[in-house]
Amino acid sequence: MSDLQSLRAAIGSFRDDGLSIALVPTMGALHAGHMALIEEAKRRADRVVASIFVNPRQFAPNEDLDAYPRKEKADAAMLEEAGCALLWLPDVAAMYPAGFATNVSVSGVTDGLDGAARPGHFDGVATVVSKLFNQVRPDVALFGEKDYQQLAVIRRMAIDLDMGLEVLGVPTQREEDGLALSSRNAYLSPEEREAARALPRALGDAARAIAGGGDVAEALAKAVASLEKAGFGPIDYISLNDAETLAPMKTLARPARLLAAARMGRTRLIDNLPIEPSQ
Ligand SMILES: Nc1ncnc2c1ncn2[C@@H]1O[C@H](COP(=O)(O)OP(=O)(O)OP(=O)(O)O)[C@@H](O)[C@H]1O
Ligand SMILES: CC(C)(CO)[C@@H](O)C(=O)[O-]
Numbered sequence: 001m002s003d004l005q006s007l008r009a010a011i012g013s014f015r016d017d018g019l020s021i022a023l024v025p026t027m028g029a030l031h032a033g034h035m036a037l038i039e040e041a042k043r044r045a046d047r048v049v050a051s052i053f054v055n056p057r058q059f060a061p062n063e064d065l066d067a068y069p070r071k072e073k074a075d076a077a078m079l080e081e082a083g084c085a086l087l088w089l090p091d092v093a094a095m096y097p098a099g100f101a102t103n104v105s106v107s108g109v110t111d112g113l114d115g116a117a118r119p120g121h122f123d124g125v126a127t128v129v130s131k132l133f134n135q136v137r138p139d140v141a142l143f144g145e146k147d148y149q150q151l152a153v154i155r156r157m158a159i160d161l162d163m164g165l166e167v168l169g170v171p172t173q174r175e176e177d178g179l180a181l182s183s184r185n186a187y188l189s190p191e192e193r194e195a196a197r198a199l200p201r202a203l204g205d206a207a208r209a210i211a212g213g214g215d216v217a218e219a220l221a222k223a224v225a226s227l228e229k230a231g232f233g234p235i236d237y238i239s240l241n242d243a244e245t246l247a248p249m250k251t252l253a254r255p256a257r258l259l260a261a262a263r264m265g266r267t268r269l270i271d272n273l274p275i276e277p278s279q
């Protein structure tokens with residue numbers, strides 16, 4: 001459904017029946033990564049609401065808003081098949097009517113990584129996710145760890161603004177060769193798709209080296225070299241960061257996340273892995 005009045009009525013009737021609600025926000029072109037969020041949502045709440053909205057405010061003018069894949073019919077069928085109770089499909093004019101003038105901006109966790117590489121991106125994400133939370137008023141909302149910084153931003157926002165819901169992360173779903181599932185993988189040519197496996201491989205090698213006590217800078221430099229050799233470029237970042245605050249780390253002193261963003265042809269791919277310090 002696409003109008004807020006109908007959404008509120010449907011949510012109201014779930015609430016009248018005493019049912020809990022999970023929200024899975026997406027931009028559509030659904031794949032098994034999204035479906036893992038739906039499955040986890042079903043375990044966490046009585047009713048699952050999915051949203052599909054390609055949010056113009058989180059794309060910079062030079063990014064792929066127009067090219068972004070749109071597959072509403074197939075998406076709706078997949079969601080119904082998976083047992084999703086409601087699909088929320090707002091349109092741009094309803095989300096951002098004339099006169100819209102509010103921006104939600106989270107600082108700190110947005111300082112580096114995609115926050116630096118995509119200026120304004122996380123303001124767009126925080127603003128639209130605030131709206132989705134206010135529209136659906138879920139008990140729990142689920143996000144993928146593939147977009148690890150996004151998950152950290154939304155967690156921070158929900159706490160800081162007393163949003164009164166649980167924000168849950170779901171592990172990254174991968175292809176057989178390790179590539180993280182992503183709607184943007186559809187942009188890759190067969191040759192680029194083959195070469196793209198170097199990204200999870202480079203992250204895995206670096207994560208193992210760092211977890212085993214290896215020098216962080218050396219492991220990161222090696223990862224950059226292997227990505228360049230595979231045809232990635234430019235590499236926006238490959239970086240070791242605190243798993244919670246996302247502050248950059250030079251040594252493995254606390255639970256960490258190894259995060260990367262790099263371009264394969266016209267496709268920008270991101271990925272990340274956890275690294276735990278050994279006791
Ligand atoms: N491989 C994956 N595993 C787990 N969650 C995922 C995966 N891919 C996407 N998600 C999650 O699905 C939600 C919706 O993401 P989105 O619709 O942008 O899909 P996407 O595949 O990440 O697309 P994009 O190509 O834009 O990165 C986000 O919370 C995202 O982290
Ligand atoms: C969370 C989200 C739906 C907000 O537009 C988007 O950034 C996404 O799909 O990850």
Ligand code: BAL
Binds near residue numbers: 058147150
């Ligand atoms: N999956 C994150 C949304 C974006 O890249 O715009």
